[in-house]
Amino acid sequence: MTEVVAPTVEAPAAALESRFPGAVTPDARAGYSGYVVAADQLIEVATALRDEMGYDYLSSVTGVDYIADGKLEAVYHACKTTGGPALVLKVQAPREAPVVPSLVNVYPGADFQEREAYDMYGIRFAGHPNLKRILMWEGFAGYPLRKDWKEAYYEGETKPFESRWPGGDFVRAEEKNIFSHNVAYPAGFTPDDWVPESEVSQYPVFDPSTQGEGHGLKTDKLVVNIGPQHPSTHGVFRMLVTLDGETIVNLQPVMGYLHRNHEKIGERNTFLHNMPFTDRLDYISSMSNNLGYALAVEKLMKVKVPERAEYIRVLMVELTRICNHLWAVGFLLNDLGAFFTPALYAIRERELILDFFEATAGSRMMCNYMRFGGVARDLPERIRDDNTLDFLNDMVFNRLPRAIDDLETYLTDNEIIRSRCIGVGVLPPQQAVAFSAAGPLLRASGVAYDLRRADPYSIYDRFDFKVCTRPNGDIYDRYLIRMDEMRESAKICQQVLRDMPTGGDILAGKPAYNVRVPAGESYGRVEGPKGELGFYIVSTGKTNPYRYHVRAPSFINITLLGELCKGHKVADVVAILGSIDIVLGETDR
Amino acid sequence: MYGLGIVKGLWVTVQHFVDTYTDDIRWLSKRYIDPDKLSYRQSSKGKGLFTVQYPEEKLEVPERFRYLPFLLYEEKPDGTKEDRCTSCGICAKVCPPQCIWIERTEDPVTKRPVPAPKAFFIDTDICMNCGYCAEYCPFDAIKMDHDYEIASYDRTGAHVYDKEKLSKPVSYYAGIRPTDYAAEEQARAEAEAKKAARKAR
Amino acid sequence: MTDALENPNYPVPDELKSNVIVTTIDRLYNWGRRSSVWPMMFGLACCAIEMICTAASRYDLSRFGMEVMRPSPRQSDLMIVSGTVTKKMIPVIVRLYNQMPEPKYVMAMGACASGGGPFKEGYNVVSGVDKFIPVDVYVPGCPPTPQALLNGLIKLQEKIDSQSIASVPWYQSGNSEPVPVPLLGPDLIDLRQRPLFNQLAKQPAAQAVTE
Ligand code: SF4
Numbered sequence A: 001m002t003e004v005v006a007p008t009v010e011a012p013a014a015a016l017e018s019r020f021p022g023a024v025t026p027d028a029r030a031g032y033s034g035y036v037v038a039a040d041q042l043i044e045v046a047t048a049l050r051d052e053m054g055y056d057y058l059s060s061v062t063g064v065d066y067i068a069d070g071k072l073e074a075v076y077h078a079c080k081t082t083g084g085p086a087l088v089l090k091v092q093a094p095r096e097a098p099v100v101p102s103l104v105n106v107y108p109g110a111d112f113q114e115r116e117a118y119d120m121y122g123i124r125f126a127g128h129p130n131l132k133r134i135l136m137w138e139g140f141a142g143y144p145l146r147k148d149w150k151e152a153y154y155e156g157e158t159k160p161f162e163s164r165w166p167g168g169d170f171v172r173a174e175e176k177n178i179f180s181h182n183v184a185y186p187a188g189f190t191p192d193d194w195v196p197e198s199e200v201s202q203y204p205v206f207d208p209s210t211q212g213e214g215h216g217l218k219t220d221k222l223v224v225n226i227g228p229q230h231p232s233t234h235g236v237f238r239m240l241v242t243l244d245g246e247t248i249v250n251l252q253p254v255m256g257y258l259h260r261n262h263e264k265i266g267e268r269n270t271f272l273h274n275m276p277f278t279d280r281l282d283y284i285s286s287m288s289n290n291l292g293y294a295l296a297v298e299k300l301m302k303v304k305v306p307e308r309a310e311y312i313r314v315l316m317v318e319l320t321r322i323c324n325h326l327w328a329v330g331f332l333l334n335d336l337g338a339f340f341t342p343a344l345y346a347i348r349e350r351e352l353i354l355d356f357f358e359a360t361a362g363s364r365m366m367c368n369y370m371r372f373g374g375v376a377r378d379l380p381e382r383i384r385d386d387n388t389l390d391f392l393n394d395m396v397f398n399r400l401p402r403a404i405d406d407l408e409t410y411l412t413d414n415e416i417i418r419s420r421c422i423g424v425g426v427l428p429p430q431q432a433v434a435f436s437a438a439g440p441l442l443r444a445s446g447v448a449y450d451l452r453r454a455d456p457y458s459i460y461d462r463f464d465f466k467v468c469t470r471p472n473g474d475i476y477d478r479y480l481i482r483m484d485e486m487r488e489s490a491k492i493c494q495q496v497l498r499d500m501p502t503g504g505d506i507l508a509g510k511p512a513y514n515v516r517v518p519a520g521e522s523y524g525r526v527e528g529p530k531g532e533l534g535f536y537i538v539s540t541g542k543t544n545p546y547r548y549h550v551r552a553p554s555f556i557n558i559t560l561l562g563e564l565c566k567g568h569k570v571a572d573v574v575a576i577l578g579s580i581d582i583v584l585g586e587t588d589r
Numbered sequence B: 001m002y003g004l005g006i007v008k009g010l011w012v013t014v015q016h017f018v019d020t021y022t023d024d025i026r027w028l029s030k031r032y033i034d035p036d037k038l039s040y041r042q043s044s045k046g047k048g049l050f051t052v053q054y055p056e057e058k059l060e061v062p063e064r065f066r067y068l069p070f071l072l073y074e075e076k077p078d079g080t081k082e083d084r085c086t087s088c089g090i091c092a093k094v095c096p097p098q099c100i101w102i103e104r105t106e107d108p109v110t111k112r113p114v115p116a117p118k119a120f121f122i123d124t125d126i127c128m129n130c131g132y133c134a135e136y137c138p139f140d141a142i143k144m145d146h147d148y149e150i151a152s153y154d155r156t157g158a159h160v161y162d163k164e165k166l167s168k169p170v171s172y173y174a175g176i177r178p179t180d181y182a183a184e185e186q187a188r189a190e191a192e193a194k195k196a197a198r199k200a201r
Numbered sequence C: 001m002t003d004a005l006e007n008p009n010y011p012v013p014d015e016l017k018s019n020v021i022v023t024t025i026d027r028l029y030n031w032g033r034r035s036s037v038w039p040m041m042f043g044l045a046c047c048a049i050e051m052i053c054t055a056a057s058r059y060d061l062s063r064f065g066m067e068v069m070r071p072s073p074r075q076s077d078l079m080i081v082s083g084t085v086t087k088k089m090i091p092v093i094v095r096l097y098n099q100m101p102e103p104k105y106v107m108a109m110g111a112c113a114s115g116g117g118p119f120k121e122g123y124n125v126v127s128g129v130d131k132f133i134p135v136d137v138y139v140p141g142c143p144p145t146p147q148a149l150l151n152g153l154i155k156l157q158e159k160i161d162s163q164s165i166a167s168v169p170w171y172q173s174g175n176s177e178p179v180p181v182p183l184l185g186p187d188l189i190d191l192r193q194r195p196l197f198n199q200l201a202k203q204p205a206a207q208a209v210t211e
């Protein structure tokens, strides 16, 4: 891994200490970095950080439950859009009454992330405009990620469970539960005495009194509920759209319909167990999820990845990016009403890449391919009847560039697409940065922020590629940027195939299933196809992570959806959503 | 000119249409006879859109393809079966969703563990087909199967695989994964040879 | 079919006459239904991606007359539950199921929909969609590959073929009862378990409750 030649954190951070004496102290725990900030000064510190030190981009917000110390900790990762590693800030609060000031006014991108931390840990963010549960529903009992909260099927603190071996007597988890469902209720609960949370209190938009008048006429605003089951949304996602006539005045996303408790399960898993689970985050681009997670753990383990493995990793990840963008473009067109034909052409190319993944990793989608210190297996000899290298060369030199050109001719000049897309859902660059938008969404607004260049990882510094940007930040540019990025990815793949060493190890050390990871925290991030995918890991030196958090680009990008849709028509909502390109597995985790 | 973009797009569709049909006609007589033709059309050289006529023709899965795990047994010359599994429990420990249950055999007299499983269950309703069990098994006793045609009408009985349902002969494994099998056999032979050499010395 | 049966002049015993007509109608009826199973356009998680790939050109669902994915439950015959069923989602799924007209079929695609899948232990995951709605075909796998899904759909067609118009429940008298929609309280509430709740509330000591 290479060091970054960007302004280091030390200089401005030292300034922080002297500017806020007593309120900002370096985090002295072994293996930790960054600063602990006093709760009452957080807003001032964050403002100074943003305005004076260039940390204009809040990458992630999350919580950690240090139950032994009786503390809940809010963890912030701030970065500069000019590049460089993230600066970690922490705010501690007592577990009994955890209150932390909200950063929504400094970094609007903290909005949903703070709600998530509230949902999972019960940290109250004072000053947050809408501090409601986001992944679970209002009225759910307990804060699930707290270390003392146990679910209905709880079996043990950490895996592997004792009951599996040597006395493995098979029982289904539901057979042990009195309701034979995955449920647990507070003592004495009966549905007859229970008053459900009203829709209005959960979703204030339904409250008729909040809807004012417009145009001097007495008009009623209309709230339209879109989803969660809806053909055009990308999965189970719900939007509450307030309309004035046909114009959107407000849009509130509701999510959590695919909340699969990734993080709770991840903290019970061993480090290795988590790898196949990361496949199921953004299930269209499992290889990049694998890489992000592997990087985060490798940072703590300090292993060096063999050359050949690095090249294979980059090859896989870039092919994944092409897959993902093909899918995104195909389905954006689907959302625009070009039902399935563009998607068919995109899927056909994607299938070929999946064939390669399947032949190499064993599964089309759930690759589970990376290991700590390398990859699971070397490239196969053959793919169907072709030699693997011939196949790859044919793909990245001929077939994929041709397919991208083909799509380009097919779609780019199409007048219908242009009139539906140009000028719709415009995202100005300042707003994009403030809302922590990532990936193509950010770059289509003209901000050249790509982690492969901004905070290089793996061996990206060896490749010649461009960080593409587009100036306008509308749907059309978000479509074009994906085309550009596919071309660049193909270029990177070509260089990989040219430079890849032919032999050598693909894994550092022996395959080990019970890795112990040195104590400390680490934040590994990669430029996933959808944006910055980060893994925040706290290890206590055991075989299981103490904290495992995923900074999911799909989740954070969706913070902007309401802003982007305002003033547009209902029909544009699905197009804008499609252009953000979310995957619910990652949004809800 | 307004509309030119649409015309260009339509032209692409026409090309795809023509490609698809010319290819279809070109391979029409051969595809049902020669499976190679099927894989040619699926390769990067194929043109047009192509449909696999499942279930009449099936797209072959690659060797490393993984679906559900299965247990291997050796067929002894006298017709008995010997499990490769020693019930060491590594697969149960390494399984991420913890869907493997193994009961170890105990010697009835000494109460000491015997290296063979008494019972072995995999709940396929939990299994995530990750392949870890096969990857980390030190005895090559559990491997990932290729059989995906296992839809059923009822899951209560059918989806928990017991040892009997899981067990398949080594020859089956050698058939579906010839390269892996050959590599493993070679490694084993080398290890044996080394051991023998050490003993001899 | 034997040649004798193909022969239109073959003498049918009187007591069998009505049955013969039924089987012939059955064949026609089932052929019609099996060749136009319209799935609901409805995806939940990772498995949905494989479902879309199955509908795309390489595997092409339309060979089975299933390409018409209907966004509305009122027009669909088959619900492919493709992915993890969460507690937050299950009320919606049950409601959609209730809205589908008979005859309706449900397919549990993948480990998650069948029995909870890898995320089964999670606090927001339902251990299989069959805990709430009846499932006709289960397709194991995580995710089932397109060919595995097709195999499941063929199994479903076989099931349809085995039904008889004389005995199918939707032509019997009486109305079919909708499945009660579960509620989202402190945890998921299955209203069919009301008696159990009341019984437990009466004897608080004997509860299996965490927290
Ligand atoms: S494939 Fe993975 S999930 Fe399935 S039994 Fe093996 S280790 Fe467990």
Ligand code: SF4
Pocket (backbone or CB within 6 Å): A280, B128, C045, C046, C047, C048, C082, C083, C084, C109, C110, C111, C112, C113, C117, C118, C141, C142, C143, C144
């Ligand atoms: S069965 Fe596997 S692939 Fe399907 S939804 Fe569940 S986790 Fe995803």
